Amino acid sequence: MSALPGRPDLDQLRHQARELMRAAAANDEQALSRIRMVSQKQTLSAAQLAIAREYGFASWPRLRAEVLRRQGGAEPDAGALAVAHSDSDTAHKSWQEMREWCARLLESRTGQGVAEWNEQIAAGTPPKRADEPALRKWLSAEGVTGYAQTLLVWETFGYPGFLVADAEELIGKQYADRPQLRPVFDAVLRTLPALPGPVTVQARGTLVSLVSPRRTFAVLKPTTKSRVDLGLRLDATQPGGRILPARDLGQATVRISLATPGEVDDEVQAWLTKAYDENTAPPTGKPRLPARPKPVLGTMTVVVQGSELPGLTCQPEPDGTVHRNVHVALATTAKGIAEGQPWLTVPLKPGLAVEPFPGDAKEARWKVTVTVRGSADDGYDFTGPSVGGDRTDRNLGLVWGDVPGDGTLQLFRGAKLRLVDVPPDLITDAMRPGHRLVARVRLTDDKGNPVCARLRPSHLAWSAEPSGPAAPARPDVNALGRTARAWVRSPGGPRS
Helix, strand or coil: CCCCCCCCCHHHHHHHHHHHHHHHHCCCHHHHHHHHCCCCCCCHHHHHHHHHHHCCCCCHHHHHHHHHHHHCCCCCCHHHHCECCCHHHCCCECHHHHHHHHHHHHHHHHCCCHHHHHHHHHHCCHHHHCCHHHHHHHHHHCCCCHHHHHHHHHHHHCCCHHHHCCHHHHHHHHCCCCHHHHHHHHHHHHHHHHCCCCEEEEECCCCEEEECCCCEEEEEECCCCCCEEEEECCCCCCCECCEEECCCCCCCCEEEEECCHHHCCHHHHHHHHHHHHHCCCCCCCCCCCCCCCCCEEEEEEEEEEEECCCCCCECCCCCCCCECCEEEEEEECHHHCCCCCEEEECCCCCCEEEEEEECCCCCEEEEEEEEEEEECCCEEEEECCCEECCCCCCEEEEEEEECCCCCECEEEEEEEEEHHHCCHHHHHHHCCCCEEEEEEEECECCCCCECCEECCCCCEEEEEEECCCCCCCCCCHHHHCHHHHCEEEECCEEEC
């Protein structure tokens, strides 16, 4: 495990993640192996997670938070991506920065980060991931729209090539074979500080987008070797004079053809201002409200009490594979881990295995806090770091795996405790002050192997009970082996 430098640089860590992703895309075996330790996907978030885990942090946000803590400052928010109103402050913003902004937007709107949403998408039914339209339809129903939705689509189906390149690199390629047009592009950028508000400059593969705080209002594209097209999003403007019809310019409805810097005059400035104003103001008419998470009703304590564990060895697979040093743990994300709790990484999975119990333990016990949304009348919904599944399949998950002592749990099966199957009256009772929801689980199936899949009433019983004073059973950390014991963490990093 690498040690984080005393004065770490967040930009350098981002660069490491991008380089790791590029190497994996080039089929570098070492890079592929590093990413596969945390995910089956070759995405930027997977590369960032791999870097974070290598430095001893449960997630990229925790690594970033520690870097910022050591720097004694705070990370710029979304406004820091905007172009300031002076020529000297105008800069091209990379799509790597934009991706992190989208990730923060996703988490602020939904309460869940990229890793959590990726888990839900990966665990969904095949039709959900059949193609991009199907995924977008499902995400819209879940209240994820706009840039946040596009980010999750890229996470699932792959990022465009321009997303792993720097802004200057992308712009340089656009004008490499037509350098005489670069001054036209620069002349348009010099007009941006005169606009009424902040502008974000986003470089893509073949064009550059100019984005207001609401959405893209203009694009710049060197369409031929003799002209740059300034595309404008002006829904009510018809072609006429210098205003021409737009084709293949993203969301632009009209365009202005520019051949020399001198053509970027006051008229062009006026049209840019008009496009900015129209795409910054709130939309007119009755808004179409996307599906949103149900309002928060409160929190509920859930205690999972496991008994009849199967032992340290088992052979559940048809091929007779023997699993040794078997442990069971609660599946969660980095946000679901409290200080001092032992946890293990799960190779090829973004989630973590918290409080692992050996398979020969007398009992196993986990305690989690779940956010309850909605009401008994319109139906309860459940969210939180340890809650998996979509709205029709909210569940707490148990993971079974071999623990070789290297800080990992080698997953071979999992089990679902479906919260959506709990009778509403039990949820109501469990949310009363001084009460909790209790799940009693038989952890061995009828063949003597670890239970798996959706647990049925024969192996799972729910009840609402008063909160008891008894301390919860805790896993024997010493049983995890010397290397695994080092994975007991505090928010700042590993400790033994």
